[in-house]
Amino acid sequence: MQATPQPIFKRGPSLAVRFAFFAFLSLALLASDARFRYLEGIRTVASVVLYPLQQAASLPGELLTRTGEFFVTQSALYRENERLKREALLHAPQLQRLAALEAENAQLLRLMDAKPSPERKTTIAEILYESRDPFTRKVVIDRGTNHDVHAGEAVIDNVGVLGQITRVFPFVSEVSLITDKNQSVPVQNSRSGLRSVTFGLGHDGALELRFIPVNADIQIGDVLVTSGIDGTYPAGLPVATVANIERNAAFAFARITCTPSAGVSSFNRVIVLSAPPQMVPNPLKTEPVAERPRKGSAKP
């Protein structure tokens, strides 16, 4: 009764059908990841599988630097030691003043009945590698949820803001650099106090300030520091220096490009600043609480 004869060798579905299946599956994954981010669980599993391979990949480079460090000459060490001592001396007066200033600041804040900025926990991490994806600016660091690192925390190096943690895995996490196309940092001009937001351009070594009026007080060489109004980056960290300003009266806004202060290529140790413990509570949620005493006072 069967119309088609049984195949002699079982070979499963044809190549084209299998390809169509996997292509469809990939497209479904792409759509769900781009729109909804449903698949973080699978990502975590894959990241744990990858971890030993990542360690193996960064081993030769590490070995090279270690052996390089071992064969460093005494004069180089001596020079570096001298330089560090000089820097420590330079920083000493500032540090001594810092303690006094912090005390004074706390007292002034108390006088004004304002909340002091919360203390942040710091975690030192090492950059494992730069993401090979040429479309984004991301690095992977060797600290994850096992080391109490969370998504959204700020990452800095010894000169300035590097970026923000955008995805955490058990042992590693991804840092989106401030030069990434979708990253923005609220900043303040340290000279004029002008507040604005920097936007990454998607390539190395350049940031953009948007929506600054043509006549705004901004000059080449101005240092932009974090303004702290986003609650992610603490205030006062250097972000970038203004490199170029194009003022064209035909447009409402000036075209301003900046050079980021921090450099991924120069250092491989970074600091993760933990998020502030408490954000301002949502005012909408407190309304029902305010109603309760009125009802209670009406009863007796």
Next chain:
Amino acid sequence: MSRSNLGDNIQGGEVMLPVRTGYILLTLAVAVVLDLVPLPGWISWVWPDFVAVALVYWGVYQPRRLGLFPAWLLGLLMDVADATLFGQHALAYSALMFAVIFLHRRIQMFPVPYQMAHVLALLLAQQCIQLVVRLVDSAQFPGFQYFFASVTGAVLWPVVVAVLNAPLRRRQGADDV
């Protein structure tokens, strides 16, 4: 082992040893590690996608052993490693594997230097799929240096074939009685 037939073990008139699954897994793991090596500046632009090259090798010489599913799975792994969109490498690698298995008899006919042209076209097509996915996801075109990786991958093809074939060669004189 039962699935590999005799025809797949002949390369350029030479009968190769049967391929162990462990050997395939080892080469793929090494390819993933090579892809993850942290590289400075311009080297990262010319560093080939070793996973794609390894997939092409296994697709050409052992099309029955390595199908679309392993390619797709490796793609997912590389998506996580490169922090790209989930499915970008998976789509590109399964398409690459499809093309390689479809063309494997044709590619096998050519001597290794001539195979480089095929490999270049396949790797470029694979990169183009990734590029299209990213452009749809509102990324910017990163410049034509993006395609250097495919060129170096194709240039390295004879080396890859020689290295991966080496453990599969029968010892010289083993068959001479």
